[in-house]
Amino acid sequence: MEEQPLVSYKNVSINQQGLGILCDIDFELHKGEFVYIIGKVGSGKSTFLKTIYGELDVCEGEAWVLGYNMRTIKYKNIAPLRRKLGIVFQDFQLLTDRTVYENLAFVLKATGWKNRAEIDERINEVLEQVGMSNKGYKMPNELSGGEQQRIVIARAILNKPEIILADEPTGNLDVETGCRIVELLREICSQGSAIIMTTHNLNLLSEYPGEVFRCENHRMVKISS
């Protein structure tokens, strides 16, 4: 039997402050998929992602994310949903007043981890996975942009999310560093997390193929796979 999609949207419309941003979206995300969302500035890419992590309501259609009906999801279920998601933004959003290790420990403790040794072990694992094993003691401002983005990805994968939402994760990086970040995301994808990534960098699409949806004229249309 075919596995249930992780995300399933049918005829979904999304508004911001009463204004229609996207309408009639049909979208599915399955385990292990890597999906790009492209489109001009203001076309609705981030808006779409916001509905997946419950930041913005869906106003029409049928929308399911990891078994939650996003039309009717209760506020108390938003945090449990987000624990199954990893979220990566372009502007890093690390806590600047604490070390890399403390940034990661903060998230683990906030999501219910208590055992010190297990916390240590998981932090070491994710830092190794993103190639930053020896940087746990650093403050975020002592890291380059690419290194900070690696730590953000380490933070996003701490709880082994089923889906990673990456909103312009290469937006603040030079081309070479951006490619390394996409390679890292693809490696994480091959280990089982599905990934939705918005980007303006169309070169990435040919270099690192995936399914592509474009936001345009209030629609989000699949253009290739």
Ligand SMILES: Nc1ncnc2c1ncn2[C@@H]1O[C@H](COP(=O)(O)OP(=O)(O)OP(=O)(O)O)[C@@H](O)[C@H]1O
């Ligand atoms: N908080 C908000 N309140 C009202 N309108 C908003 C809000 N956030 C975004 N919008 C509007 O929704 C539309 C889509 O914005 P969105 O941020 O999704 O675009 P985007 O495709 O992600 O753009 P970019 O490439 O610049 O990141 C824009 O017209 C924007 O002005």
